[in-house]
Amino acid sequence: MGKMNDEQKARIEANRKRALERLKKRGILKDNELKQIEKRNEPPKKASGEVATSAPHRSLVTESQASSGVPSGLTSSETSKVDESKKRPLERIKPSIRTKDYIEYDFSTMKNLHGGYINPEDRPAAFDDEDVMGSKRQKTLDEWKREQQERRYIYENAPPPEHISKAPKCVECGINIEMDPVMDDVFKLRVCKSCVKKIPEKYSLLTKTECKEDYFLTESELMDDTIFHKLEKPNPHSGTFARMQLFVRCEVEAFAFKKWEDEEGLDAEWHRREEGKSQRREKKYQKELLRMRMKTRAQEFTTKIKERKHGKAHEHDFSAAMEGGTDEDGHKLLRRRCIECGLETEEVVL
Structure with missing residues (x-):
């Protein structure tokens, strides 16, 4: 600078x-x-020129010493101490942050990435319009309004038919013309709300786990959008878990009966899997029983080896009970003695 x-x-x-x-x-x-x-x-006062000393290496007064008024007879370390003492208080204060920890930001080179959700650099080269900001095309206000009108048309503001007899009716009762919005919009079934409640064996909703366990459907079959319609909801157990997926029973049953040929085929598959489970349980039980028998035999063999090496363990043969007085609490005592080894025991009679 x-x-x-x-x-x-x-x-x-x-x-x-x-x-x-x-x-x-x-x-x-x-x-x-x-x-x-x-x-x-x-500003510091400049001192007049100092007289040179007799020593040859101190014959000249340095420019810094002359400007700061430092005597010429001092060494370099003493001169630095004098300079440090003559500094103003603000000049002696050291910066609180190291130079290598300081980061200078050039705001002219920064870009607005919109919080990281829409990055202009990630947009495809095929879209160069101004309304395209990310990898997906952004909706305009007119498009959003059109979408809301379509949804309102489906649920609320559908125009009435020319005649009441030409209005679409419920496929079950054939009377109601007001359909269940979930069945109509998600599962494409024209059923009224009352019929959905009256016929739960056909229009009730099943979870993915129930479809796998009751109808023996696979994950790939349930995730195929061309086979099943599904309704996604937040998981009732926790908001951080995967979203709950619901399937309508009539669609699941129709596909399961087609997969296992008919209802009897589905029952036969259920019996076959139950028999397989019982066989696996029996096999596991027999395996554990064999392991327990092997362990018991090993213990018996070890006991025989100990008896052969150390002799058979002594079993006490106690005599009849004899009165032994009373204890500290006044309870009656009974004594017994082993006939062979003479071991005595005391029993408290309560």
Whole structure:
């Protein structure tokens, strides 16, 4: 960085004086504080030339020593100490952050990434319109309004037919013309709400787990949109779990009967799998029983080896009970003695 010229120095000095005057007018600075600041900001006085010493290596006075008024007879370390002591208080304060930890941001090169959700750099090259911001085309206000009108047309504001007899009716009762919106919109079934409640064995909703366990359908079959319509809802157990997927029973049963040929075929598959489960349970039971028998035989063999090496373990043969007085609490005691080894035991009669 280049040195400042006289004009810049004069401008800085004038700004500093004006700032001090404003602080003085407001009463923030007192006269003694103002004098201290003026004295601290005075430029250091230059000392006249010093006489050279007799030593040849100290024959000249350095320019820095002459400008700061430091005696010429001091060494370099002493000179640095003197310079440090003559510095103003603000010059002795070290920065609180290291230079390598400082990061300078150039705001002119920054880009607005819209919170990271819509990145203009990720948009495909095929779309160069102004309304395309990300990998998906953004909806305009007119498109959103049109979509809302279509949904309102489906649920609420469908225009009435020319005649009431030409209105679509429920396929079950053949009377109601107001359809269940979920069955009509999601599952494409023209059924009224009352019939959905009256016929749960046909229009009730099943979870994915129930479809797998009761109708033996696979994950790939349930996820095929060409086979099943499904309704997604938040998981009732936790909001962080995967969304719950519901299927209508009539669609699931129709596909399951087609897969297993008919209803009897589905029952036969259920019996076959139940028999397989019972066989696996029996096999596991026999395996555990064999392991327990092997363990018991090993224990018997180990006991025989111990008896052969150390002799048979002694079994006590106690005599009849005899009175042994009373204990500290006054309870009656009975004594027994082993006939062979003489071991005595005491029993408390309560």
